[in-house]
Amino acid sequence: MTSNYKKIYTGESLVAQQIVTQLRGMGIEAIIKDEAESARLAGFASSMLGQVDLFVNKDEVEKATTVVEAVLKES
Template sequence: MDSEYKKVFTGSFIVAQLIVDKLKAVDITAIVKDETESGRLAGFGSSVPGYQDVYVHQDELENAMPIVNDVTSELDN
């Protein structure tokens, strides 16, 4: 099944929240998926603790990627 949402980032909670905040500032709504928390709530563990996936709607992907790239490149320096 093909989703209308595309993953734009996978990484730490802090960086994911920074990306979400910057996307929100330009009216792009992001969805955050935290499999660790979902697994904990369901009674079993999964994936790397503290890592989250950030998704945006495919219609907003072109505008979202420069923001994601800016945030991640700032962290590499």
């Protein structure tokens, strides 16, 4: 199965939220995949608390990557 999305960030949830906010300001929609939250909602435990993956459409990876780099420099 092929996906139109590419992972641009893996790390802390708070940083991912900052990235998402800036991406939305540019008109780029991002998807946050939070395995720990999914596990919690299903009644399981997870050792990856606070770690998320951030995905954007493949066509927007270049612009999104510059935002990720800028946010990481600020942090």
